[in-house]
Amino acid sequence: MVESIGQFGPGLKPPTFHDLRLPLLKKAKDETENLRERHEKAWKKYGCTLTCDGWTNRWGRHLINFLANSSEGTFFLRSFDASDRARDAEILSGLIDAMIVNVGYSNVVQVVTDNGANYKLAGALLEQSLPWLFWTQCAAHCLDLMLEDIGKIPSMKKVINQERSCTTFIYRHGCILHALRERTNGMDLVRIGATRFATAFLTLQSLLKHRAVVRSLFGSEDWNVSKPIDPRSLHPTG
Template sequence: MKQIKGGGITWFKAHLVGVKGKVEKCKKVPIDIQYQIQKSIEEMKSKKRKVEEEYEDGNPCDEVTDLFHTQHIEAPHTATSQKGKCHIGNYFMPRTTPGAQPTLKSVMQSKEVIEKCDIAISTWMIDASVSFNATNSTYYQPMIDALYSMVPGYKGLKYYRVRGHFLNKWVEDVKKLSVDASHASKTVDLLFKLFKEIVMYVGPKNIVYIVTDNADNYVVAGRLLEREFPHIFWSPCAAHCVNLMFQDIGKLSEVTDIVSHASNITKYLYNHCHRLYLMRQFTHGKGILRPTPTRFATNFIALQSILAQKDALRALVTSTEWTSSAYSKDVKAKKCVEQVLDSNFWK
């Protein structure tokens, strides 16, 4: 076995790192140890250059060389030790993953240093208007871990690289979970097959709940999925269920007449800029939601909106500004006034 004799801590470091032209590189040294020792050598070189600049007279080389050769790894201190700070933690890559063995450096970090880091992160979030819920993301701590293990001098991603390469990469990953089923009929067998493929791709142990549409085929497919994976629960979309309930309620003749009545009032007021201007004068700038034919829950929200402006609308159609206007004599205007003043409509 080849032996290397002579030299001090400097040659030992050079052997571990593999400094070219000095000594043969050790083939068994781990990458993280190699990185930290390389960092130590660079720091010592920086100290040497600083000393040479400060001492222009004389020859400080002996002092610098002695400083460089006597650098060593100190043992951990006891509670009563008064020696210099321990540097063992500098020779290990930082670890922040829960459950991982912490480094001595991370254990000894002061509260001031931790707070400085927290302030830097929170300042960026506030300045960039990042939602505070972002800290609950499953990717938040892994991002911190990745940054902590990077070499010094790492520069963050630029705007165009995030919105370009990495956004496209993320989209491609999402597309792997997307299925274009527009060409096929949404049968129970097809839906169950698609749901099962997604579950197997994500991992059954990573899914505990699935929400789908409330149509019959989705209901049956959801029940089959529960039978296949007993730990996964299925339920219909609550918003869709409520919307279907309002749809059935909206089919009642009494409700249909009320919605049509409210729709006629809002349409007439919103179809002319001056009428809309007068309405906003009496409602103090507040608008009225218009009933729509497709979203049934929206119709009831619109009815609540117009009911809140009952007194303002009645004051509008009986005001001098309205009765003296040119369109007040119009047939549609008279119909609108009649509907607004109809007491049965407001019951």
């Protein structure tokens, strides 16, 4: 939005309160309904996958997003606040069944959820009541759980803690971080993943790739002239 405003240049007249709450809102609603009609054609022709994405926001509310994926793409359906019922498999299966009705029983081929015990049981309940339906575990969540278990192996846990100590030390000291980025052409060592387990292994991969650069950094003039380091900064925060 900001980029579009900048491209327009001086003289842009913003929409009024009336425009935003009536004609522009109606236009956006009509466009969304037209978009859904295109997706519905694909659902009827090829079938679709109903994706159930549960997550917890910063206020501790457990939200569940429902999306339909087909050859036309992914379409957001609805979001539920399930803070008081997320652990109840029967209620979860009821929510998912209601969304299947919304999309159309004949249109939904499979349901994809995460691998929590509550979702597993909800998936089993759905397959019993809807014999043609396939419940599938989320592959990304499976991989994340695998990385979590690998990270608990004592030898692996030690390596990850050493990695965090190294990167925490570098990122807490601006002059050292600047010297590192000069040697890596602006690339960072810490690779942010979707979860902290993925982040740990992506960062290990990055350290391996740049190990020669990191070694040269701690033997460089930048390191020799840097200020004395507080030993407390060696302890990782995460």
